[in-house]
Amino acid sequence: xxxxxxxxxxxxxxxxxxxxxSGKQRWMKELPLHVAIxxxxxxxxxxxxxFAPSLITSHGVRLYANMSQEALHDMKVLRxxxxxxxxxxxxxxxxxxxxxxxxxxxxxxxxxxxxxxxxEVNDALACSACSRPVMFRIVKDVEEGNVKIRAFRGCSxxxxxxxxxxxxxxxxxxxxxxxxxxxxxxxPYLPEATR
Amino acid sequence: MSEAYLxxxxxxxxxLTEWVPLAVNNxxxxxxxxxxxxxxxxxxxxxxxxxxxSTIFEMNPSRFKVSVxxxxxxxYIELIANIDDFTAPxxxxxxxxxxxxxxxxxxxxxxxxxxxxxxxxxxxVERHSLDSVxxxxxxxxxxxxxxxxxxxxxYQRRLLELIYYNESIHRDKFTTILASGIDPGIGLDELxxxxxxxxxxxxxxxxxxxxxxxEINEEEYLILGTNGGIVVSADPRKYEKVMYFYSLLxxxxxxxxxTFARIGIAWxxxxxxxxxxxxxxxxxxDREEIAELMGNISLLEAILTYIKKSLAGIDEEMPVLLPxxxxxxxxxxxxxxxxxxxxxxxxxxxxxxxxxxxxxKEVNGLSxxxxxLHEGELRKVFGALRENTAHSVAIGRALEMLEALIFGxxxxxxMNFIIIYSNGEDWLKVESWIPGVSRGAFLIVFTGxxxxxxxxxxxxxxxxxxxxxxxxxxx
Ligand SMILES: [Zn+2]
Numbered sequence: 001x002x003x004x005x006x007x008x009x010x011x012x013x014x015x016x017x018x019x020x021x022s023g024k025q026r027w028m029k030e031l032p033l034h035v036a037i038x039x040x041x042x043x044x045x046x047x048x049x050x051f052a053p054s055l056i057t058s059h060g061v062r063l064y065a066n067m068s069q070e071a072l073h074d075m076k077v078l079r080x081x082x083x084x085x086x087x088x089x090x091x092x093x094x095x096x097x098x099x100x101x102x103x104x105x106x107x108x109x110x111x112x113x114x115x116x117x118x119x120e121v122n123d124a125l126a127c128s129a130c131s132r133p134v135m136f137r138i139v140k141d142v143e144e145g146n147v148k149i150r151a152f153r154g155c156s157x158x159x160x161x162x163x164x165x166x167x168x169x170x171x172x173x174x175x176x177x178x179x180x181x182x183x184x185x186x187x188p189y190l191p192e193a194t195r
Numbered sequence: 196m197s198e199a200y201l202x203x204x205x206x207x208x209x210x211l212t213e214w215v216p217l218a219v220n221n222x223x224x225x226x227x228x229x230x231x232x233x234x235x236x237x238x239x240x241x242x243x244x245x246x247x248x249s250t251i252f253e254m255n256p257s258r259f260k261v262s263v264x265x266x267x268x269x270x271y272i273e274l275i276a277n278i279d280d281f282t283a284p285x286x287x288x289x290x291x292x293x294x295x296x297x298x299x300x301x302x303x304x305x306x307x308x309x310x311x312x313x314x315x316x317x318x319x320v321e322r323h324s325l326d327s328v329x330x331x332x333x334x335x336x337x338x339x340x341x342x343x344x345x346x347x348x349x350y351q352r353r354l355l356e357l358i359y360y361n362e363s364i365h366r367d368k369f370t371t372i373l374a375s376g377i378d379p380g381i382g383l384d385e386l387x388x389x390x391x392x393x394x395x396x397x398x399x400x401x402x403x404x405x406x407x408x409x410e411i412n413e414e415e416y417l418i419l420g421t422n423g424g425i426v427v428s429a430d431p432r433k434y435e436k437v438m439y440f441y442s443l444l445x446x447x448x449x450x451x452x453x454t455f456a457r458i459g460i461a462w463x464x465x466x467x468x469x470x471x472x473x474x475x476x477x478x479x480x481d482r483e484e485i486a487e488l489m490g491n492i493s494l495l496e497a498i499l500t501y502i503k504k505s506l507a508g509i510d511e512e513m514p515v516l517l518p519x520x521x522x523x524x525x526x527x528x529x530x531x532x533x534x535x536x537x538x539x540x541x542x543x544x545x546x547x548x549x550x551x552x553x554x555x556k557e558v559n560g561l562s563x564x565x566x567x568l569h570e571g572e573l574r575k576v577f578g579a580l581r582e583n584t585a586h587s588v589a590i591g592r593a594l595e596m597l598e599a600l601i602f603g604x605x606x607x608x609x610m611n612f613i614i615i616y617s618n619g620e621d622w623l624k625v626e627s628w629i630p631g632v633s634r635g636a637f638l639i640v641f642t643g644x645x646x647x648x649x650x651x652x653x654x655x656x657x658x659x660x661x662x663x664x665x666x667x668x669x670x
Contacts, residue, residue, distance in 0.1 A: 024256075027251065028251060096228055136250050137249060
C-alpha cells in the first residue's frame with residue numbers, strides 16, 4: 001500500500017495509543033489526537049504538516065484550535081484504506097464525540113514502517129522522564145465567569161512530565177488553543193451591492 | 196425432534212417496526228452524528244465516556260458498525276448496520292456471506308423499520324425453524340433498541356424512558372415475516388388448530404388473532420397476532436407495503452398504550468402526593484417530585500403531539516397509497532381492518548388530551564401550594580383548612596335545609612292564593628276526617644311536609660350526581 005512518509009507517521013501515532021493485544025479496545029479521542037498531532041508537528045516530527053485556526057467544539061464550547069488540515073486529510077485516507085476506524089460515542093455530559101483506533105490491517109502495515117520514521121514520532125511524544133508516550137488532557141475551567149478550555153500534557157506512567165505551563169517554549173500543547181495574532185493593516189470596505 | 200417443528204421455507208424476510216416520537220430535526224441530527232455527508236461507515240457504541248478530559252477511551256468489544264446508504268435531509272435516512280455481537284442462536288442460520296447485516300429506515304415522522312433477510316442455509320434444504328427464527332427476533336429486538344439508543348438524541352431517549360419506565364431497551368417492536376412457504380405444507384386451518392403448531396406460531400406473533408388471520412386467496416394466507424404477522428405467499432414481498440403500513444400503526448398503538456399507562460401512573464403519583472400533604476405536610480423532596488411531575492406531563496403532551504403529527508402524515512399518504520394497490524393488497528388491507536385500527540388510534544388520542552389537561556390542573560394546584568407553603572406551616576394550615584372545611588360543610592347543610600323549608604312555605608303560600616281566588620274558603624273551613632282539624636289546616640300541613648321532603652330529596656340527588664361525576668373523572 002502506498003502511503004506517504006507523513007501518512008505512515010500518522011498511522012504509527014495512532015498505533016502508539018490504540019494498539020492492543022487483546023481484551024479491551026483502546027480508542028484515541030478525536031481532540032486529544034489532534035493535540036498530539038499539533039504537539040508532534042511543533043517538535044518537528046512531520047515534514048509536510050502545518051496547522052491553522054479551525055472552529056471546533058470541546059466540552060460543549062465552540063472555539064478555535066490549531067488544527068492540521070493535512071493531517072485531517074490523511075486521516076480520511078487511512079480510514080478509506082481501512083487502516084484506522086472511527087467510533088462515535090457520547091460522554092456522560094451528553095456530548096457526541098469521535099475516536100479513532102488502528103485496525104488489524106493497520107497494525108500489520110505499521111510493522112513495515114521504517115525505524116527512523118517511527119523514532120521521530122516516538123521522540124516527539126515521549127515523556128521527558130521515562131520516555132513512554134505522554135497523554136493529553138483537555139480541561140474545561142471557569143475563570144472569572146469565562147469558560148477556558150486548555151490542553152495539558154502529562155505522563156500517566158511516571159507522573160513526572162507535566163507540561164502544564166501555558167505557552168512554554170518547548171511546544172506545550174496548551175498552545176493548541178492559542179491563536180497567535182497576525183500583523184496586518186486594513187482599509188474600509190463597504191460592498192456596493194448593499195445599496 | 197418432535198414433529199411439531201415448523202419451518203419457514205426459502206429465505207424469509209423479517210421486518211421489525213416501531214414508532215418513536217421523532218421530528219425532522221432528529222433526522223438531520225442523526226445524519227450529522229453518523230457523518231452521512233462523508234459517506235463512510237462509522238462504529239457506534241452505547242458505552243459512555245465517563246472521563247471526557249482523557250485521551251483514551253477503553254471499551255469492551257461490543258459495537259455496531261453503521262453506514263449511511265441513502266438519505267433526504269428533511270425526510271428519511273437509510274442505514275446498513277453490521278451488528279458484531281449479534282449472536283445467531285443456531286448453527287443452521289447463517290446470514291448472507293456469514294456477516295450479520297441489517298437495513299434500517301428512519302423517517303421524520305417517527306417510523307423506524309429494521310429489516311433482515313435470512314440467507315439460504317448451508318445445507319441443501321432451505322428452511323429455518325420457527326424456533327430459531329423466534330430467537331433471532333428476540334435478539335434483534337434488544338440489539339435494535341440498543342442501537343437506536345446510541346443514535347437518538349437525549350431528548351428522544353428521555354421520552355422513550357418516560358413511557359417505557361426506564362426499560363426502553365426491552366420495548367416491543369411489531370414483527371412481520373414474509374415467507375414463501377411453511378413446512379410442513381399443511382393447510383392454514385390445521386396450523387391454527389393443532390396446539391403444537393399454534394404454540395410455535397405464538398412465539399413469533401404472540402396471541403393469535405383468529406378473526407383477522409386467514410386466507411388472502413387460495414394460495415396465500417396471513418397469520419396475525421398481537422405482536423406480529425406472517426404472510427405466506429409464493430411472492431411474499433408484494434405484501435410488504437401493506438404490512439409495513441399496518442405495522443407502523445401497531446407501532447403507534449404500542450407507544451400510545453404505554454403513554455396512557457404512564458398517564459395513569461402520573462395520576463396515582465398526584466393522588467399519593469395529595470394524600471401525603473394532607474396527613475404529613477410537605478418536604479423538600481416532595482417539591483422536587485412536583486417539579487418532576489410537571490416536567491413529565493409536558494413530555495407526555497409532547498408525545499401526544501408527535502403522534503398527532505404522524506397521523507396527519509398518514510392522512511396525506513393514504514390517498515396516494517390506496518389507488519395504486521393491487522387487488523391482493525386490498526384484500527389484505529381489508530383483512531387487517533386498517534381503517535378501524537386507524538380510527539381507534541385517533542379517538543384515543545383526542546381522549547388522552549382531556550385527561551392530560553385535568554392532570555395538568557391538579558399538578559398546577561399542587562405546585563401553587565408547594566410554592567406558598569413551608570413544611571411546618573403546611574401542617575398548621577391543613578389543620579385549619581380541615582376545620583374550615585368542616586365548618587363550610589355544616590353551614591352548607593344548614594343552608595340547604597333552609598332552602599327546602601322556604602320552598603315548602605312558598606308552595607303553601609301559592610296554594611293558599613289559588614284557593615282564595617277560586618272562592619274555596621268555605622270548603623276549607625269544613626272539619627276534616629280528623630276531629631277538630633279543618634280541611635284547610637290539614638291540607639297546609641300535609642302539602643308543606645310533602646314538598647319539603649321532595650325538595651330535600653332533590654337537593655341530595657343533585658349532590659350525589661356531582662360527586663359521582665367528580666369520582667369518575669378522577670378514576
Ligand atoms: Zn513518564
